[in-house]
Amino acid sequence: MRAIPVFLLTFCCVFINISPASAWGEKGHNATARVAQKHLTKCAERKITRLLDGHNMAYWSSWADGLRSYPEYDFIRTWHYANVEDGGDYASEPKLPTGDVYTAVEKCVEVLKSDNCDSVKSVYLKMLIHFVGDMHCPMHAGRASDRGGNGYTVTFRGRKTNLHSLWDSALLDGAHVWSAAEWAENIEPRMTRRQRKAMAAGTPMDWMEQTVDIADEIYDGTPQNEDLNWDYINKYSPLIEEQLLEGGLRLAKMLNELF
Numbered sequence: 488m489r490a491i492p493v494f495l496l497t498f499c500c501v502f503i504n505i506s507p508a509s510a511w512g513e514k515g516h517n518a519t520a521r522v523a524q525k526h527l528t529k530c531a532e533r534k535i536t537r538l539l540d541g542h543n544m545a546y547w548s549s550w551a552d553g554l555r556s557y558p559e560y561d562f563i564r565t566w567h568y569a570n571v572e573d574g575g576d577y578a579s580e581p582k583l584p585t586g587d588v589y590t591a592v593e594k595c596v597e598v599l600k601s602d603n604c605d606s607v608k609s610v611y612l613k614m615l616i617h618f619v620g621d622m623h624c625p626m627h628a629g630r631a632s633d634r635g636g637n638g639y640t641v642t643f644r645g646r647k648t649n650l651h652s653l654w655d656s657a658l659l660d661g662a663h664v665w666s667a668a669e670w671a672e673n674i675e676p677r678m679t680r681r682q683r684k685a686m687a688a689g690t691p692m693d694w695m696e697q698t699v700d701i702a703d704e705i706y707d708g709t710p711q712n713e714d715l716n717w718d719y720i721n722k723y724s725p726l727i728e729e730q731l732l733e734g735g736l737r738l739a740k741m742l743n744e745l746f
C-alpha cells in the first residue's frame with residue numbers, strides 16, 4: 488500500500504468534508520459508533536478521543552465514505568465491501584487485488600498496533616470505525632454479478648429502488664422514525680455482561696462470514712416482482728437492529744483490546 492505523507496493526512500483530517508454516501512447510510516454508521524462508544528473502557532476512550540481530535544466516534548463514523556472523491560485515497564476505494572457469489576463463503580472466494588472490507592479491518596488493526604505516529608493512527612482509527620460498520624451491513628457482502636445488490640431492482644412501498652440502497656437506509660427509515668442517537672439507545676436491550684460478551688465474540692473473519700450468510704438469506708427472501716411493505720419490514724427489522732448492535736459491541740471489543 489502507498490504510504491501517505493503525514494502533512495497530507497493532517498490536511499485531510501482537518502479539511503475534508505464528510506458527505507453522506509452509501510454503506511449503512513450515515514445513520515447506521517452513526518448508531519454503530521454510538522453503541523461502541525458506550526462500551527469503551529475509560530482508558531480506551533481517553534486514548535481514542537485524543538486520536539479523534541476531541542470528538543466522539545459517531546462524529547467520524549461516515550468520514551471514510553466521504554473520501555471517495557479524493558485521489559490520494561483511491562487505495563481504499565474497494566475497502567467498503569466484499570463480493571461473494573450465491574452460496575459461497577468469503578474465505579474461499581477470489582479476492583479483490585485492491586482489498587475488501589475484511590482486509591481493510593485487518594489493515595486498520597495492524598496500523599493501530601504498530602509504532603506509526605498518531606496522525607497516521609488517527610486516519611486508520613477513523614477508517615476502522617467505519618469499516619466495522621460496513622462489515623455488518625448485509626449488502627456489503629453481496630454478489631459481484633449485481634454489484635452488491637445495486638443491480639437487483641426491487642420495489643419498496645411503491646418506489647423503485649435496489650436491494651443495496653434498501654438495506655443501506657430505506658429499510659432503517661421504514662422500520663423506525665428514529666435519529667441515530669435513538670437507534671443506538673433503543674436497539675440495546677437490558678443484557679447481562681455474559682450476553683454482551685457472547686454477542687461480541689468471534690473474530691473479524693467470523694463476522695464477515697456471518698454477514699455473507701445473512702446476505703444470502705436476504706437475496707432468497709427478497710422477491711423482485713412484488714411491492715415490499717410491512718411484511719418485509721417486520722420480517723427484517725430485528726435483523727437490522729441485531730447487525731447494528733453487534734457491530735457496535737464488536738467495535739468496542741476491538742478498540743478496548745487495542746487501546
Ligand SMILES: [Zn+2]
Binds near residue numbers: 509551
Ligand atoms: Zn463504507
